[in-house]
Amino acid sequence: MRDNTPPHHHDFDDGDDEILEEIELNGDPPLDDDDELEMEEVTLAELEARLGMLEHDDEPDEEEIRDQERIAAIKDEATVTFSTHTAPVFACSLHPKHSWAVTGSEDDRALVWDTNTGEVLFKITDHKDTVTEAHFSHDGTYLATGDMSGELLVFKVSEQQDERPIMTKVWEYAMFDMAWMFWHRGANVLIAGSDSGEVYVWRIPSGDCKILAGQASRCESGALTGDGKKLLTVYLNGAVKLWDLKTCQVLMEVNEQHPLGFGEITHAVVACDRESPLYLCAEGNGKMLFCTNNGPVNSIQSEHGIECVAFAPASSDLKLLACASLEGQISIWDYAKYSLRTSCEVPVPNDGVLCLKWLNDNTILVGTSQGNLHAFDARSGALKFKLTGHHYHLYDFVYKPEESLLLTVSEDTTAKIFKVPPLGD
Incomplete structure (x- = not known):
């Protein structure tokens, strides 16, 4: 018997020789069969009310009413809405050649679907936890998915678009709880950071692995440098490191003892300028640390907290950096001068920024806590x-x-396809 198996009930012998004692309750004589019991008819609602079980909050409160009115007023401008997931959707990627999207969800699935019709083309159901990462490789040869528990899967994309199945699993790996994952920009190399601090670098499909030693602290964020040869990482203990991906050696490090260092932090993001060896680490309370290959060169305190950051594209004539907060503040910085250039105002009150990216040299797009997309001239x-x-x-x-x-x-729980208006210069 297993330890957690409940004990069996004893078998009772109902033999004829068993003596049963009749017990009278309250001294009252037993009722005759002809006696009638008066039963009061009670509805379920009345019973619940009597037992104090009737809920009195069936009516929506003012906040719920405002939220319902907000949702009712939303105009859906998407060309396609994908509604097959049954829980919040966190991850997404577009195939570089085919009209395919992949999305990963809290329903523990990653789904590949047609961006024109919303038809599901391939289902990945091997995950046992929320799928937080799903990415096609730079040339579309592979698809990688990863869940919060650290289960990573890689699928080879069929060479012919009309082949079925369109993908075949070629590699899998179980690491410690995953913090983030992405493909290298120019090679079939997969990189992932963990809650325990290690960073894994795999060559796909062989699975050859390098491990960048951890800090006994979550690796909160990672980014490739412009030349694709180095990796910038930040940890919740405040450490910032620049790694050589070939030798796995630390080229630059900022720890808590450094006068420009962070100390313990609760959230941080990193970004790398694509044109020059300039690296940025920003923590949740608004401190931005600028570094080069030789170490820190400056730090700036933003007037607002920082949830996300991004350098302008390498093709941009202006040296601009965008950062945004959960409170909805967006700042554009001239990083050549370490000075604030302008601010962008989210037009909806209490609409915090959750993600930010550059669409072209002068346009940033942010996604918000109320589900809006706002594009600004930087x-x-x-x-x-x-x-x-x-x-x-x-x-x-x-x-x-x-x-x-x-x-x-x-x-x-949805994913959507939008057509972006002309961006101009």
Whole structure:
């Protein structure tokens, strides 16, 4: 018997020789069969009321009413809405060649689907936890998915688009709880950071692995440098490291003893300039640390907290950096001068920013806690356009400039395809 197996009930012998004692309750004689019991008819609602079980909050409160009115007023501007997931959707990617999207959800599935029709093309059901990462490789040869528990899967994409199945699993790995994961920009190399601090670097499909030693602290964020040869990482103990991906050696480190260091932090993000060896680490309370290969060069304190950051594209004539907060503040910085250039105002009250990316040299797009998409001119801070359709948190988006196509994922359990208006210069 297993330890957690409940004991069996004893068998009772109802033999004829068993003596049963009749017990009279309250001294009252037993009722004759002909006696009638008076039974009061009670409805279920009356019974619940008597027992104090009737809920009195059936009516929505004022906040719920306002939220219902907000949702009812939303105009869905998406060209396609994908509603097959049954829980919030966190991850998304677009195939570079085919009209395919992949999305990962709290329903423990990653789904590949047609961006024109919403038809499901391939289901990944091997995960046992929330799928927080799903990415096609740079050339579309592979698809990688990862869940919060650290289960990573890689699928080879069929060479012919009309082949079925369109993908075949070629590699899997179980690491410690995963913090983040992405593909290298120019090679079939998969990189992932863990809750325990180690960073794994795999060559796919062989699975050859390098491990960048941890800090006994969660590796909160990682980013490739512009040359693709180094990796910038930040840890919740405040450490910042620049790694050589070939030798696995630390090229630059900022620890808590450094006068410009962070100390313990609760959230941090990193970004790398694509054109020069300039690296940024920003922590949740608004401190931004700028580094080069030789170490820190400056730090700036933003007037607002920081949830996400991004450098302008390498093709941009201006040296701009965008950062945004959960309170909805967006700042554009001239990092050549370490000075604030302008601010962008989210037009909806209490609409915090959850994700931010550059669409072209001068346009940033943010996704918000109320499901909105706002695009701004980074030179002036002016609002360029707004896209609506989601009801709640917009967790991530990816842009395909060749087709002006935007894929978004949300807390409302849907993914959507939008056509982005002309961006101008």
